[in-house]
Amino acid sequence: MALKHRPATWPWYLLLAAILIGLVAGLWVATKRVHYEWRWERVPQYFAYRAEVPQESPIAGRVSAIQTDGALRRVVVTPADGGAPVVLPVETVQVAVGDTLDREDSVGDNHEWRIGPLTQGLWVTIWISFVSGLVGLLIGLITGLCRISDNPVLRGLAVIYIELIRGTPLLVQIFIFYFFIGTVLNLDRIVAGIGALALFVGAYIAEIIRAGIQSIAKGQTEAARSLGMSAFQTMSYIVLPQAFKRVLPPLAGQFISLIKDSSLVSVIAITDLTKSGREIITSTFATFEIWFTVALLYLVVTSLLSQLLFWLERRFARSD
Amino acid sequence: MIEVSNLLKVFEGRGQTVRAVDDVSTAIAKGEVVVIIGPSGSGKSTFLRCLNGLEEFDDGQVIIDGIDLAGSKTNLNAVRREVGMVFQHFNLFPHKTVLENVTLAQRVVRKRKAGEANQKAMALLTKVGIAEKANEYPSRLSGGQQQRVAIARALAMDPKVMLFDEPTSALDPEMVGEVLDVMKQLAREGMTMAVVTHEMGFAREVAQRVLFMDAGRILEDAPPAQFFTAPREPRAQAFLKQVL
Numbered sequence: 001m002a003l004k005h006r007p008a009t010w011p012w013y014l015l016l017a018a019i020l021i022g023l024v025a026g027l028w029v030a031t032k033r034v035h036y037e038w039r040w041e042r043v044p045q046y047f048a049y050r051a052e053v054p055q056e057s058p059i060a061g062r063v064s065a066i067q068t069d070g071a072l073r074r075v076v077v078t079p080a081d082g083g084a085p086v087v088l089p090v091e092t093v094q095v096a097v098g099d100t101l102d103r104e105d106s107v108g109d110n111h112e113w114r115i116g117p118l119t120q121g122l123w124v125t126i127w128i129s130f131v132s133g134l135v136g137l138l139i140g141l142i143t144g145l146c147r148i149s150d151n152p153v154l155r156g157l158a159v160i161y162i163e164l165i166r167g168t169p170l171l172v173q174i175f176i177f178y179f180f181i182g183t184v185l186n187l188d189r190i191v192a193g194i195g196a197l198a199l200f201v202g203a204y205i206a207e208i209i210r211a212g213i214q215s216i217a218k219g220q221t222e223a224a225r226s227l228g229m230s231a232f233q234t235m236s237y238i239v240l241p242q243a244f245k246r247v248l249p250p251l252a253g254q255f256i257s258l259i260k261d262s263s264l265v266s267v268i269a270i271t272d273l274t275k276s277g278r279e280i281i282t283s284t285f286a287t288f289e290i291w292f293t294v295a296l297l298y299l300v301v302t303s304l305l306s307q308l309l310f311w312l313e314r315r316f317a318r319s320d
Numbered sequence: 321m322i323e324v325s326n327l328l329k330v331f332e333g334r335g336q337t338v339r340a341v342d343d344v345s346t347a348i349a350k351g352e353v354v355v356i357i358g359p360s361g362s363g364k365s366t367f368l369r370c371l372n373g374l375e376e377f378d379d380g381q382v383i384i385d386g387i388d389l390a391g392s393k394t395n396l397n398a399v400r401r402e403v404g405m406v407f408q409h410f411n412l413f414p415h416k417t418v419l420e421n422v423t424l425a426q427r428v429v430r431k432r433k434a435g436e437a438n439q440k441a442m443a444l445l446t447k448v449g450i451a452e453k454a455n456e457y458p459s460r461l462s463g464g465q466q467q468r469v470a471i472a473r474a475l476a477m478d479p480k481v482m483l484f485d486e487p488t489s490a491l492d493p494e495m496v497g498e499v500l501d502v503m504k505q506l507a508r509e510g511m512t513m514a515v516v517t518h519e520m521g522f523a524r525e526v527a528q529r530v531l532f533m534d535a536g537r538i539l540e541d542a543p544p545a546q547f548f549t550a551p552r553e554p555r556a557q558a559f560l561k562q563v564l
Contacts, residue, residue, distance in 0.1 A: 222374055223411035223470075227425035227477060228401030237424060241415050319415050319457040 121276025140205025464495030
């Protein structure tokens with residue numbers, strides 16, 4: 001008989017599956033009760049769609065021929081002054097042989113792929129989060145170092161900044177940044193949005209970095225200083241690399257929060273993923289489908305980021 | 321090489337002040353090996369740490385190779401690169417390989433080129449008998465191996481003095497010998513050394529002088545032959561009775 005009795009785990013997985021199926025069923029029943037009509041087929045066009053682009057004639061002249069080339073039609077326009085004819089390929093023809101055209105008259109339509117508002121919004125969310133995360137990391141690093149400085153001015157400023165940011169709601173900070181600081185400095189709304197997010201995340205990163213630095217054993221600093229390294233060299237070669245490795249998990253959590261919090265910049269009319277979703281809903285009323293899609297997109301981005309940081313963490317663990 | 325006069329270091333905390341180093345004056349000549357012994361809490365480690373300014377002392381004077389540590393124009397970093405230190409807990413840089421541990425300060429402090437620093441490092445790692453671990457991380461090494469790397473790291477700066485702060489106290493007994501052997505070799509080569517240790521055998525064999533400290537003061541300063549056979553101070557007699 002084994003020393004350790006291991007109970008079978010499959011009943012628990014069965015229970016988990018049952019609960020999940022129950023939740024989905026509940027959702028289905030709930031939407032039935034409010035008579036919601038699901039129209040998922042409308043969603044893909046907001047990622048990318050085929051746009052109709054009118055093909056204009058670059059010259060004035062007469063349609064002398066329309067050739068067929070598979071699905072494509074070639075409209076031949078001959079200028080009135082007897083110059084060289086121009087061939088315009090189109091998918092649907094709107095003119096007939098013998099028609100007279102002015103310059104910029106349309107001869108037909110072509111179709112081409114365009115990216116939809118959800119894709120655009122997703123892109124805005126990603127790059128706003130990326131830039132404000134990067135700036136926030138820099139702010140956090142500097143503030144974190146000031147926070148443990150011996151200089152009362154640096155320390156005082158750092159503490160006040162951190163307390164102000166952590167003690168007020170991000171939404172209010174965004175409004176203040178946009179309406180007050182943005183007006184005073186005449187900032188673009190994107191700059192104001194990124195600035196507010198960077199200042200917000202910077203305060204939290206500062207505390208993470210401070211804790212990371214303080215977690216590095218004093219002997220490390222002593223060893224470095226005893227070799228003649230300056231305080232700055234000790235910080236950049238010895239303490240920060242070790243601290244950074246240690247704070248990677250909480251830092252990852254902070255960046256994931258930042259991506260989600262970036263949805264708040266939609267209140268100052270930045271068309272990020274959330275704002276795009278809201279705009280689509282006002283024109284389609286596909287409320288449930290769009291919000292579920294928006295949530296899923298956030299989930300995809302945050303999961304990818306946490307995978308990336310997890311990979312980074314494993315790479316850094318080589319020296320353990 | 322080292323001159324200490326009227327050194328005072330006070331620790332304050334929880335309402336009481338402790339004079340960890342209390343009016344200590346001594347000198348260590350070039351090429352001399354001085355072993356500092358005494359019961360725990362006697363201030364011997366604090367005294368040693370004052371010698372490279374790792375501990376900021378409250379009063380008195382420390383002169384290293386003619387430079388006053390507390391002088392207003394003294395660049396402490398410049399003094400420290402001439403004074404190597406080996407710690408009880410090795411304090412190797414865990415995120416750097418053994419080789420990088422030995423080359424880092426050479427490159428950023430001594431501004432040596434990578435090739436030169438590597439060459440120097442490999443020569444020293446060979447000397448302490450650990451060249452084959454050059455590309456390992458410190459966590460893969462035993463305590464004795466780590467301490468030998470730490471000695472190589474300090475020697476890489478070409479120090480004029482080496483300070484050893486209980487270099488074998490954190491080691492398993494079977495690893496003490498390999499570290500002491502490296503230290504003995506250094507002493508034979510004429511390195512100026514100040515060693516805080518509980519290894520009486522090492523003191524007897526290698527030291528030119530033994531300083532016995534208790535309660536922040538140097539109570540006895542004698543050659544080992546005299547100190548170990550006929551200590552004058554009653555407290556030194558009591559201490560030796562306990563440890564020998």
